[in-house]
Amino acid sequence: MGNSFGLGExxxxxxxxxxxxxxxxxxxxGGGIGGLGVALARTSTSWGLRRAMAGYIAVFQGTPLLMQLFVIYYGLGLIGLTLxxxxxxxIAFTLHASAxxxxxxxxxxxxxxxxxxxxARALGLHYVPQMRDVILPQALRIALPATVGFLVQLIKGTSLAAIVGFIELARAGQIVSNQTYAPLFVFTVVGAxxxxLCWPLSLYGMHIENRISRTAR
Structure with a gap:
């Protein structure tokens, strides 16, 4: 018989x-910092830089996050770099988020x-002040709903980290479930x-999206 679900669990x-x-x-x-670099590279005048970042995005958007975790954790171990x-x-989630x-x-x-x-160019602004003072503030405001939506997906995606032995919420739920023999109850708690955690963020994203839509009319 397993233990009952209590304060310890x-x-x-x-x-x-x-x-x-x-x-x-x-x-x-980390993904936000890297993602800003990726976005600036993708909109730069350098053809090579744009193509390189397009390839980077294609790799991380075109492969499962689970596979990316395997490559970072086990792949690096094969070349003697054990993390x-x-x-x-x-690292895996940061690279994924940056793309x-x-x-x-x-x-x-x-x-x-x-x-x-x-x-911005007519005002004589060079690239850095042009992006910092004129372009990025407006662009990030437009992107905020999608950014919040991605954060929600990122939180739920952390459950995949259990595959390499990382004990986050979903993995902790699995361990408690195995100890108590009450999977339905335990995972109901985990789901709650x-x-x-995620529903308030989703509501916030929808609120921002509605506000931007009203402003644009």
């Missing part, structure tokens, strides 16, 4: 939640009217935690 799930939130935060922040599970999944956020933000930059670029 709930505490173990909360520990898993902590790692889920931490992994999502690292991936989102701790948490570091391997952080997706880069493409989201690239689309937002290209969605701006050409007049914005022409006005994911819902409490």
């Amino acid at each position: 709930l505490g173990f799930l909360i520990q898993g939640l902590k790692w889920t939130v931490l992994l999502a935060a690292i991936a989102f922040i 701790p599970a948490w570091l391997a999944v952080a 997706f956020l880069g493409e989201i933000w690239r689309g937002a930059i290209e969605a701006l009217p050409k007049g914005q670029f022409e006005a 935690i994911y819902f409490a």
Whole structure:
């Protein structure tokens, strides 16, 4: 017989939640920094840079995240570079997020009217102040709903990290389920935690999208 579900088991799930939130935060922040570089490269005047970043995006958008985790964790081990599970999944999720956020933000930059670029050049602004002061603030505002939506997907995607032994919320739920022999109850609790984490973000994304739509009318 397994143990009953109590405060100890709930505490173990909360520990898993902590790692889920931490992994999502690292991936989102690191992916945001990398994604900005990807977006700027994709909209640059350099043909080679645009093609290189297009290939980078194609690799990470065209392959399963699970496979990317395997390659980073096990593939690097084959060449003698063994990483701790948490570091391997952080790198994999950051690279994954940078590709997706880069493409989201690239689309937002290209969605701006050409007049914005022409006005910035007419003011004598060079590339860096042009992007920093004129283009990016507008583009990021347009991209915010999609960015929040990706964050929700990223949080749920952290459950795949269990494949390399990383104990996040879903893996913690599996361990507790095996101990208590109450999978339906345990995963109902796990699902409720994911819902409490993701649903407010989804509502926030929809609120921003509606506000942008009203402003554009």
